[in-house]
Amino acid sequence: MDLDSSIIIIGAGTWGCSTALHLARRGYKNVIVLDRFPVPSPISAGNDINKIVEEGSFSSSDDPEDEDVSNILLDLATKGWISDPLFTPFYHDTGYIVCAHTPAGLEQLTTHEGITPSSTDFEWLSTPADFRATMPPGVLTGSFPGWKGGFKRKGAGWVFARGALVAAYEEASRLGVIFITGPDGDVKSLLSSPDGAITGAETASGSKYTADTTILAAGATAPQLLDMKDQLRPTAWTLAHIKMSKEECALYKNLPVLFNIESGFFMEPDATNGELKICDEHPGYTSFLPATKTSIPFSKHQIPLEAETRVREFLADTMPQLKDRPFSFARICWCADTPDRNFLICRHPEKKNLVLAVGGSGHGFMHITSVGGFVVDEMEGVLDARLKKAFRWRPETAIARDWTDVQNRRGGPNRVMDFGDVGEEGWTAIPAR
Structure with missing residues (x-):
């Protein structure tokens, strides 16, 4: 590769914008990003008011390489997050509470998350009073039935996701990356030469873009453009917002993140709309078409009524003063799980000139600051050997894949659900903004 090489990125979500930014920062001069929607896309998982970020990590693997x-x-x-001037304004080191409330959940908390009464990084919380004391009076008024967990006061918190995503896009644009959206950017197929090499992409308008290298960063929609050999399972989660008063926003400002791995989480209200986001925790939803092995993502600014019930149950345990408030906004949010939840960032072994940047597996956004660097390293042939092994093309891990595998996630019915079972009448009816 040289800096004048032509490069197409398919997808302007979290990883597409991060890759565009890292390419531009390294001096690549001929980069085009294609997407159906302008940044921030209404269907991008990164188009969100907040995401959890930790400066600590817990591995469930016994493999030292992992x-x-x-x-x-x-x-x-x-x-x-802490040293790049582009991203530091969006990181809020407010602290982080992670907990559970059933024997199985507490076992996972201690075994897989490494949080125990003797943890050095976390203060152990074991009574309702312990939980209430982590926030100002009047916030956590619930009874926290059976809840136990740890409180990390520093080195964790949340980030303004949409702000970081837009900042990456704007900086990449300033450095010369061209973003094409609408029908001209809505990629429908990859272009290839007679020998099978990928030469670019064709969009809904019929426009054809050719390049020396094509980077597929299309997230959950990637399987619609390329046979992923069952390595990606498009999986969705659910979120809801509640409108807060100015006084409530002031009370809830700078609160630590509260995350129960079995029921849900929340962070402080966003500064723009004064809305509190609550996510109900569960292993995810798929959207499998009849008689296929393909989960097809779709956009919807509503959530299943069963998800609303779970959100309100979480509020009843933590902030019952809010449990009956109407939702001001809700939506489903898509990601793509690999079988082992490692990223899939590699050159395709058979399709020359195609680089894959997919498989966020539910933890992709935290890495917006760095994931584009991994993609460019792979394109240039200099990716760290340990990352190269973890991120490789690995269809052998998806043989006879169990599409209902919860992948160490808990919550709700403790199983992967499918939107096909929800039914037309099983959704919320929140008025459009």
């Missing part, structure tokens, strides 16, 4: 990968990812992501 632990090395976890630490590399953590160190580079953290470096970006």
